[in-house]
Amino acid sequence: MELKEAKEKFIQAWGTLGSNWGINRTMAQVHALLMVSPDPLSAEDIQDELNISGGNANMNLRALIDWGLISKVHKPGERKEFYAAEKDIWKVFKQVAKERRKREIEPIFRVLEDVSKISGNPKEKNNKAFLETVKGIHNFASKTDKTLETLINADENWFMSSFIKLMK
Amino acid sequence: MELKEAKEKFIQAWGTLGSNWGINRTMAQVHALLMVSPDPLSAEDIQDELNISGGNANMNLRALIDWGLISKVHKPGERKEFYAAEKDIWKVFKQVAKERRKREIEPIFRVLEDVSKISGNPKEKNNKAFLETVKGIHNFASKTDKTLETLINADENWFMSSFIKLMK
DNA sequence: AATAATTTTCAGAAATTACTGAAAGTTCAG
DNA sequence: CTGAACTTTCAGTAATTTCTGAAAATTATT
Structure with a gap:
């Protein structure tokens, strides 16, 4: 070719x-x-x-x-x-992660916190299902956010070698 | 609300x-x-x-x-x-990762392998720039793919706790 | 300061993607 | 079997996204 x-x-x-x-x-x-x-x-x-x-x-x-x-x-x-x-694909990846974190995780956090403030008995079936889902996502998003932050500051070799060790 | x-x-x-x-x-x-x-x-x-x-x-x-x-x-x-x-967001995330891996990583691999087969001297400036970029992406994609595979098979608690340890 | 090269902007056009509604297909109770 | 309830399909339409081209703005050159 x-x-x-x-x-x-x-x-x-x-x-x-x-x-x-x-x-x-x-x-x-x-x-x-x-x-x-x-x-x-x-x-x-x-x-x-x-x-x-x-x-x-x-x-x-x-x-x-x-x-x-x-x-x-x-x-x-x-x-x-x-x-x-930028040709270093690891840097490209980190940069995209950084921007998307800023553009997407932050707004979704605001919505999740906002919609958690519903009135009514949190034990009531409909409220409960809603609150549990929202809480689950909020919790997950927090962890993801922390992970991304670390990732963004990480150097490729450190990250990859640690990660590969972890995976064993 | x-x-x-x-x-x-x-x-x-x-x-x-x-x-x-x-x-x-x-x-x-x-x-x-x-x-x-x-x-x-x-x-x-x-x-x-x-x-x-x-x-x-x-x-x-x-x-x-x-x-x-x-x-x-x-x-x-x-x-x-x-x-x-499915309401467990960790399962949702894994499922999306699994599907996207199947739908996107595999096709991109095929293209990367395909376009690596160029004719001409690999030392020539234009060829070299191309091959290095493609090789870098291929290498990155391989690592990502392995990571995703592990992730998909991981249980949340195991993953998150290991990860948090790693991040310290 | 006038002119020429280049970049930026943006309204309308084109292309792409998503949706509707109605008809065809299925399933099932009587 | 028959017909009603429900699901699926898909051609045409609508909505959204992206692109063009030309005019305006900017920047450099003489």
Whole structure:
């Protein structure tokens, strides 16, 4: 297989993976393209490679910067901005975990705490079922949150080696 | 806050969470509704609670069964089928991990292995950047896969207590 | 300061995804 | 068997999400 074809397949697969996980397909494709490029690319390069409009490229590049997955690179003597992706997949994973934690766990906590404050007898069947489910999720979310926090601060080797030991 | 209002808020929040993670909003809402109901509900109950059509309710119920998150309950003397959700959130989490592993990790593995077979000198800059990224992801995916496998077979208490120890 | 290159924004269009409603299919009690 | 209760399917429609293209804003160059 030629490099070009392999790149296309990889970009396609990464896009599908992203969209299964609630990330817009094009954003994931831009990310994939930058991950396999040896050098930073300009917005124009990306437009041409992926056949997307300038507006679309720009919006997804900003979103990727916002997620902390790529950064602008200024090339001396060049007018254009270039973009480069973090290629260490462990760092990518940690960054995504960090952002999703901020964007999703925190809001769900607020809702869980809020809906726990229901009136009426907590022993009554309907109230009880509700409160137990909510409490269970709250408890689980707390543990997950702590785990994620540790994960985000962990170094890969430490984490993986400890984890593998644990799994034995 | 009244139970009814709290349920609605919870169902809404669960739906949003689902759609952020690539799960259709209504499917997540049906799941939420069943998680907070003390007794199994019929398709009709669900239609009425969520204001959705029979077809929609049916399709999402089947999808939830397919994901292993709810099950049919036959009530003696009743013609209708009823549905009940697994309420232990740890089991829910494991089940989702199991399904996603099957549906997503396996396909991505195939692609990664496939695209590793590129022609040309692996030392050449473009080939090298590509192969290193792909190799890094493949390696990460292998570890993740092993971890998930363990997780799926783990019991919550064992897992959490070991994990908390690890984190210290 | 004028011009040219580049980036950003955003209204409307296109594409994708989800839903409805009605018809077809099943199941079961009488 | 028959018909009523219930479930499933799916073509067409609706809602949502994403993208385009062109205009506005910004930034650098002469």
